[in-house]
Amino acid sequence: MKFLPVIWSNLKRKKLRTTLTLLSILVAFVLFGFLSAIKQALAGGISLEGANRLVVRHKVSIIQLLPESYKARMERIPGVSAATHLTWFGGIYQDPKNFFAQMPVVPEEFLPMHQEFLLKPEEKQAWLRTRTGCIVGRKTAEKFHWKIGDKVPIQSAIWAQTDGNHTWEFEVTGIFDGKDKNTDTTQMFFRYDYFEEARIGAKGQVGWYIVRVADPAQAPQIAKAIDAEFANSPAETKAETEGAFVQAFTRQIGDIALITASIMGAVFFTILLVTGNTMSQSVRERTGEIGVLKAIGFNQGQVLGLILAESCLISLLGGVAGLGLAWVMIGRGDPTGGMLPLFAFPVRDLAIGFIISIVLGVVTGVFPAIYAMRLRVADALRRI
Amino acid sequence: MSNANSEILVDVDGVEMVFRRGAEEIHVLKDLHLKVPKGEFLALMGPSGSGKSTLLNLIGGLDRPTRGKVRIGGEPLEGLSDRRLADWRARHIGFVFQLYNLVPVLSAERNVELPLLLTHLTKAQRQKHVAAALNMVGLSQRARHFPRTLSGGEQQRVGIARAIVTDPTLLLCDEPTGDLDRKAGDEILDLLQALNREQGKTIIMVTHDPHASARASRTVYLNKGQLASEPLQ
Numbered sequence: 001m002k003f004l005p006v007i008w009s010n011l012k013r014k015k016l017r018t019t020l021t022l023l024s025i026l027v028a029f030v031l032f033g034f035l036s037a038i039k040q041a042l043a044g045g046i047s048l049e050g051a052n053r054l055v056v057r058h059k060v061s062i063i064q065l066l067p068e069s070y071k072a073r074m075e076r077i078p079g080v081s082a083a084t085h086l087t088w089f090g091g092i093y094q095d096p097k098n099f100f101a102q103m104p105v106v107p108e109e110f111l112p113m114h115q116e117f118l119l120k121p122e123e124k125q126a127w128l129r130t131r132t133g134c135i136v137g138r139k140t141a142e143k144f145h146w147k148i149g150d151k152v153p154i155q156s157a158i159w160a161q162t163d164g165n166h167t168w169e170f171e172v173t174g175i176f177d178g179k180d181k182n183t184d185t186t187q188m189f190f191r192y193d194y195f196e197e198a199r200i201g202a203k204g205q206v207g208w209y210i211v212r213v214a215d216p217a218q219a220p221q222i223a224k225a226i227d228a229e230f231a232n233s234p235a236e237t238k239a240e241t242e243g244a245f246v247q248a249f250t251r252q253i254g255d256i257a258l259i260t261a262s263i264m265g266a267v268f269f270t271i272l273l274v275t276g277n278t279m280s281q282s283v284r285e286r287t288g289e290i291g292v293l294k295a296i297g298f299n300q301g302q303v304l305g306l307i308l309a310e311s312c313l314i315s316l317l318g319g320v321a322g323l324g325l326a327w328v329m330i331g332r333g334d335p336t337g338g339m340l341p342l343f344a345f346p347v348r349d350l351a352i353g354f355i356i357s358i359v360l361g362v363v364t365g366v367f368p369a370i371y372a373m374r375l376r377v378a379d380a381l382r383r384i
Numbered sequence: 385m386s387n388a389n390s391e392i393l394v395d396v397d398g399v400e401m402v403f404r405r406g407a408e409e410i411h412v413l414k415d416l417h418l419k420v421p422k423g424e425f426l427a428l429m430g431p432s433g434s435g436k437s438t439l440l441n442l443i444g445g446l447d448r449p450t451r452g453k454v455r456i457g458g459e460p461l462e463g464l465s466d467r468r469l470a471d472w473r474a475r476h477i478g479f480v481f482q483l484y485n486l487v488p489v490l491s492a493e494r495n496v497e498l499p500l501l502l503t504h505l506t507k508a509q510r511q512k513h514v515a516a517a518l519n520m521v522g523l524s525q526r527a528r529h530f531p532r533t534l535s536g537g538e539q540q541r542v543g544i545a546r547a548i549v550t551d552p553t554l555l556l557c558d559e560p561t562g563d564l565d566r567k568a569g570d571e572i573l574d575l576l577q578a579l580n581r582e583q584g585k586t587i588i589m590v591t592h593d594p595h596a597s598a599r600a601s602r603t604v605y606l607n608k609g610q611l612a613s614e615p616l617q
């Protein structure tokens with residue numbers, strides 16, 4: 001500790017150089033924070049709730065519709081305890097960048113199957129009473145300041161009403177919370193019976209099915225059985241567990257984990273070179289001083305320690321500031337306005353970032369430190 | 385004193401120093417003998433490149449001789465590991481350099497404190513020693529100043545304060561006035577003389593300046609790798 005003023009004063013030696021180095025480390029760690037948050041947001045949707053649920057979609061693609069009649073046929077397959085359907089509504093509220101998902105569902109089937117959405121019993125009753133009623137997740141309700149009883153117009157890019165109007169009006173009858181913080185509460189659900197009657201075209205067609213299985217361990221076999229049931233029909237299906245569904249969905253935008261890992265690898269490699277260069281330059285400039293320290297009686301270990309402490313201090317300062325800044329910026333919420341509902345800085349990655357900054361300090365300091373440690377005093381003093 | 389040997393602080397015994405520059409061998413010191421009694425103020429003169437700094441480095445344990453022995457206060461330096469040697473330097477030797485060699489980013493008092501960081505002294509004790517050393521060189525008022533705001537003479541006095549703050553037995557000064565004008569140089573020499581006379585410090589001072597060597601109690605001349613008591617013409 002008594003060496004701290006000495007180490008600290010070394011950082012002030014070339015203020016501009018230290019500042020630039022600190023800034024580049026800081027930027028790298030802010031980037032690290034954001035990539036962690038994005039990665040988690042994309043991989044996140046997979047909750048344990050989904051373990052006993054299958055998603056059944058059209059074999060060709062998720063945007064192809066399936067007949068409503070599949071429900072009964074699926075429920076006859078052994079191991080299936082219930083099935084219900086959802087349809088992509090593709091609506092926007094006021095502004096296209098206010099993205100959130102809306103789907104017509106059959107409340108009596110949908111709610112029992114999604115225990116992770118917590119809805120007050122009286123709000124549930126109100127929804128069942130109100131044909132144009134909808135329930136909205138807490139996050140979206142707060143974002144738009146919606147209250148129970150509000151009438152909200154949603155404009156669908158896909159669905160028109162029988163009069164040709166694309167704007168649908170729903171009454172907010174309930175606001176649901178998530179069972180835990182991984183539950184997505186950005187979505188909105190409204191009644192399928194209203195939707196079915198009011199829409200123009202595609203009657204009797206739905207987006208995809210959620211199927212509950214009695215035993216999660218049986219899920220893969222049941223998925224096969226469902227696909228077999230509809231094989232060779234005009235609308236063949238592809239059934240998979242909800243987790244696999246989300247992952248497959250994510251994979252469409254590339255292997256995010258790999259991309260983030262490669263970007264971070266490149267960034268940290270650059271930072272390693274930048275900081276390493278700063279450290280070795282600054283130690284070489286100080287050759288004479290290091291000679292003096294050794295003449296005074298600093299031993300090899302102490303010289304090594306001084307330099308390592310200095311490089312660790314730089315990278316910790318930059319790293320902690322960067323992680324802190326990322327934490328604050330990410331804490332302000334999803335920058336895409338709804339595309340990434342689970343956007344948050346995972347604490348585990350925060351800890352990893354901290355460890356990376358220590359490793360960075362050691363790795364960038366170790367060669368200059370060894371150089372300084374090995375320096376012969378007489379040589380160092382001659383070089384002044 | 386119980387025996388005559390205890391009077392000898394520095395004993396350089398048949399030392400040889402050979403540097404290699406590629407295939408070439410440079411014999412800088414050849415079978416050199418030097419005894420410095422405790423309390424002496426010795427001036428070491430000689431032409432540039434004759435090996436004065438090299439000899440001083442050997443005495444201070446900054447380098448090891450190719451052959452021969454260096455004993456300080458009876459302690460043979462060749463027996464010490466690098467670590468022990470560093471430790472030994474911290475306790476027994478004070479260095480003063482021609483170019484002061486202060487750490488530019490540390491204030492005068494922090495520079496003087498540096499050697500004390502290696503001791504077990506508390507912060508308060510360190511401050512007391514630093515204040516005493518700065519007082520001794522007459523720079524109490526400049527404790528918070530940084531080296532670049534001090535004159536050459538003042539910087540050298542900070543350098544001397546740093547050398548004496550641990551109260552070493554032996555001060556090794558390599559051209560301490562080499563970069564100073566006559567007046568500032570005289571002040572430094574006054575200081576060294578006072579340290580020698582009043583505090584009994586043994587001092588070995590390398591110098592080119594006869595005016596400086598005149599202050600010493602004895603002068604030796606290094607030439608062609610050997611010592612003589614008279615300069616070679």
Ligand SMILES: Nc1ncnc2c1ncn2[C@@H]1O[C@H](COP(=O)(O)OP(=O)(O)OP(=O)(O)O)[C@@H](O)[C@H]1O
Binds near residue numbers: 405
């Ligand atoms: N590490 C080294 N490697 C090679 N040669 C060296 C080394 N150190 C010293 N020398 C050589 O040894 C000789 C003596 O050097 P030294 O610095 O001791 O001379 P000096 O008497 O102090 O000279 P000056 O009065 O210029 O300071 C010089 O020729 C120098 O080049």
Ligand SMILES: [Mg+2]
Binds near residue numbers: 436437438
């Ligand atoms: Mg010299």
